[in-house]
Amino acid sequence: MDPRALGEFGLIEAIRRRAARDTRGSSPWRVAIGDDAAVLTPRAGEELVLTTDALVEDVHFRWRSSDPRRVGHKALAVNLSDVSAMGARPVGCLLTLALPSGLAATRLEGFLSGFLSLARASRCPLVGGDVVRARQFSATVTAIGAVARGRALLRSAARPGERVFVTGTLGGAAAGLARLERGRLRTPLDRRLARRQQAPEPRLAAGAALVEARLSRAAIDISDGLAQDLGHLCEESGVGARIALETVPVMRGATLAQALTGGEDYELLFTAKKSAPSAAVLGQRLGCRVSEIGVITARPGLVITRSGRPVQMSTKGFQHFKASPKGSEK
Amino acid sequence: MDPRALGEFGLIEAIRRRAARDTRGSSPWRVAIGDDAAVLTPRAGEELVLTTDALVEDVHFRWRSSDPRRVGHKALAVNLSDVSAMGARPVGCLLTLALPSGLAATRLEGFLSGFLSLARASRCPLVGGDVVRARQFSATVTAIGAVARGRALLRSAARPGERVFVTGTLGGAAAGLARLERGRLRTPLDRRLARRQQAPEPRLAAGAALVEARLSRAAIDISDGLAQDLGHLCEESGVGARIALETVPVMRGATLAQALTGGEDYELLFTAKKSAPSAAVLGQRLGCRVSEIGVITARPGLVITRSGRPVQMSTKGFQHFKASPKGSEK
Numbered sequence: 001m002d003p004r005a006l007g008e009f010g011l012i013e014a015i016r017r018r019a020a021r022d023t024r025g026s027s028p029w030r031v032a033i034g035d036d037a038a039v040l041t042p043r044a045g046e047e048l049v050l051t052t053d054a055l056v057e058d059v060h061f062r063w064r065s066s067d068p069r070r071v072g073h074k075a076l077a078v079n080l081s082d083v084s085a086m087g088a089r090p091v092g093c094l095l096t097l098a099l100p101s102g103l104a105a106t107r108l109e110g111f112l113s114g115f116l117s118l119a120r121a122s123r124c125p126l127v128g129g130d131v132v133r134a135r136q137f138s139a140t141v142t143a144i145g146a147v148a149r150g151r152a153l154l155r156s157a158a159r160p161g162e163r164v165f166v167t168g169t170l171g172g173a174a175a176g177l178a179r180l181e182r183g184r185l186r187t188p189l190d191r192r193l194a195r196r197q198q199a200p201e202p203r204l205a206a207g208a209a210l211v212e213a214r215l216s217r218a219a220i221d222i223s224d225g226l227a228q229d230l231g232h233l234c235e236e237s238g239v240g241a242r243i244a245l246e247t248v249p250v251m252r253g254a255t256l257a258q259a260l261t262g263g264e265d266y267e268l269l270f271t272a273k274k275s276a277p278s279a280a281v282l283g284q285r286l287g288c289r290v291s292e293i294g295v296i297t298a299r300p301g302l303v304i305t306r307s308g309r310p311v312q313m314s315t316k317g318f319q320h321f322k323a324s325p326k327g328s329e330k
Numbered sequence: 331m332d333p334r335a336l337g338e339f340g341l342i343e344a345i346r347r348r349a350a351r352d353t354r355g356s357s358p359w360r361v362a363i364g365d366d367a368a369v370l371t372p373r374a375g376e377e378l379v380l381t382t383d384a385l386v387e388d389v390h391f392r393w394r395s396s397d398p399r400r401v402g403h404k405a406l407a408v409n410l411s412d413v414s415a416m417g418a419r420p421v422g423c424l425l426t427l428a429l430p431s432g433l434a435a436t437r438l439e440g441f442l443s444g445f446l447s448l449a450r451a452s453r454c455p456l457v458g459g460d461v462v463r464a465r466q467f468s469a470t471v472t473a474i475g476a477v478a479r480g481r482a483l484l485r486s487a488a489r490p491g492e493r494v495f496v497t498g499t500l501g502g503a504a505a506g507l508a509r510l511e512r513g514r515l516r517t518p519l520d521r522r523l524a525r526r527q528q529a530p531e532p533r534l535a536a537g538a539a540l541v542e543a544r545l546s547r548a549a550i551d552i553s554d555g556l557a558q559d560l561g562h563l564c565e566e567s568g569v570g571a572r573i574a575l576e577t578v579p580v581m582r583g584a585t586l587a588q589a590l591t592g593g594e595d596y597e598l599l600f601t602a603k604k605s606a607p608s609a610a611v612l613g614q615r616l617g618c619r620v621s622e623i624g625v626i627t628a629r630p631g632l633v634i635t636r637s638g639r640p641v642q643m644s645t646k647g648f649q650h651f652k653a654s655p656k657g658s659e660k
Contacts, residue, residue, distance in 0.1 A: 034566060036412040036416050037473075040377060047360065047369050049367035050368045050457070050472070051458060088367070098384065132384045138428060154365055
């Protein structure tokens with residue numbers, strides 16, 4: 001798949017052929033790739049969620065240390081994570097590719113393989129897009145999801161007294177990035193951590209399961225780090241939170257600091273009523289590990305405790321992270 | 331609005347504040363900027379159309395010859411043109427900004443002013459997006475529209491015997507680009523042509539009017555040039571077309587060749603039944619000039635006539651254009 005040989009329309013036609021079989025049958029897409037726009041028939045009683053996220057060469061990833069299929073996978077995965085954090089199921093996606101003239105055909109081919117195979121696995125067909133020339137490769141994805149009317153999980157819906165939960169384990173992506181940057185991928189654990197950074201598996205089913213079982217009203221995906229994303233949620237809800245350090249699920253091979261501030265883990269953080277089931281029971285319902293890490297407070301701000309006592313964490317680190325553009329630390 | 335001073339979240343917050351007032355009141359957006367995704371409540375009986383198009387620095391425009399407000403206007407306009415070509419009304423948009431670290435604050439400010447002012451004027455509020463670092467500025471927009479169920483204007487719906495119409499006049503954008511590249515903007519006409527290239531006015535109302543009055547089933551917007559876009563429509567419909575050169579509406583200051591192959595005019599091309607009203611009556615209904623330029627044929631291929639006789643146009647030029655990636659000629 002050489003973009004120079006194919007030209008814009010040839011490339012679009014090649015992508016269209018590969019994506020076409022995903023919108024056959026019971027698809028809600030009346031029109032997919034091939035018109036001025038895609039046409040979606042919404043289901044009665046459902047709302048749509050829309051999110052967009054871009055992956056840029058040398059900012060979010062480096063070709064020389066990345067399998068192109070993982071780059072394609074991640075470009076879609078980070079968007080699916082946002083869809084899931086709204087409690088929605090994926091419905092489809094659009095992809096804009098910015099292609100440098102010297103891009104190797106194998107990289108584009110690998111990228112599309114990884115992208116389309118996650119699209120297929122997550123029932124999120126590619127229904128449109130754009131192809132433009134640029135000096136730097138980037139992939140900008142818009143993902144569309146559907147959720148029962150009025151039931152989307154919102155950042156603004158957390159209430160004082162609610163318990164705070166996270167799925168999976170944290171810090172793995174940051175630990176993987178550190179190993180990748182040091183060029184140190186010797187053990188199976190090293191490679192597992194690198195995969196966590198390069199090919200995250202979004203919690204596709206967990207968000208929708210929370211909505212279906214009416215277990216939660218508020219969620220966010222952890223893309224910027226637990227502390228920061230919990231901060232976003234609290235800010236939008238006008239509340240605060242208290243987190244017990246010893247309950248934060250740190251991935252093997254990662255540090256507690258990486259779990260708190262590392263980012264890119266793409267786990268879900270959600271709140272649930274006081275009367276909600278235990279983390280173990282929630283984990284069974286969601287089909288993944290769930291940890292209870294704290295509680296929402298009426299008083300704004302994030303309090304981190306160890307053995308029940310507030311501890312001072314490196315707020316400087318937090319501020320630096322907060323002020324720096326996304327991806328600058330990568 | 332200095333991205334370096336504000337950081338990612340500061341910049342997003344600043345954009346959010348400016349866009350917020352556009353989603354108040356009767357907006358179908360339950361949630362706009364500020365969550366993991368925007369939430370849209372579709373109207374009963376309507377389908378949604380989704381399209382995406384990117385504008386890249388030094389590929390689609392040059393800062394030094396562009397008013398940043400026009401760049402912002404155009405980034406949204408080219409997407410609204412696609413929405414209108416589906417017969418839909420705009421509902422909202424998402425914007426991904428790729429920002430070089432050295433980007434002047436006044437350029438970003440101007441870009442956003444132009445973008446948001448067209449968003450407001452066209453009732454297409456900005457409801458989400460992403461901000462990433464890059465070496466080259468680009469703006470990737472996803473626009474969402476709504477149209478009555480089953481009534482979207484499709485490229486694939488043209489039928490033999492239908493008459494072919496275009497809105498407005500053609501060739502102006504190409505003529506404007508030629509003048510911009512020669513640095514020749516002396517007369518009011520020169521400036522008008524340049525504006526046509528840099529700040530196109532999409533036919534916002536025309537597509538929806540065609541659907542409402544059930545005047546058409548098939549349309550496409552003219553972004554790649556009349557000949558090429560008519561070719562796309564014919565290909566998707568499995569038909570051909572015969573066009574009378576003397577009926578093609580050429581903008582003052584442009585050549586016939588520019589009108590046929592120039593691109594970026596963002597007028598609508600549509601077909602209508604044999605029994606449809608005259609171009610003059612259609613023009614009244616759509617609120618703009620409408621010209622009848624030919625007819626759809628059962629036999630595939632584009633036949634161009636002058637005084638009723640087929641003429642050979644530079645097919646070589648057409649092929650070159652067809653094979654070259656979008657924007658490469660700019």
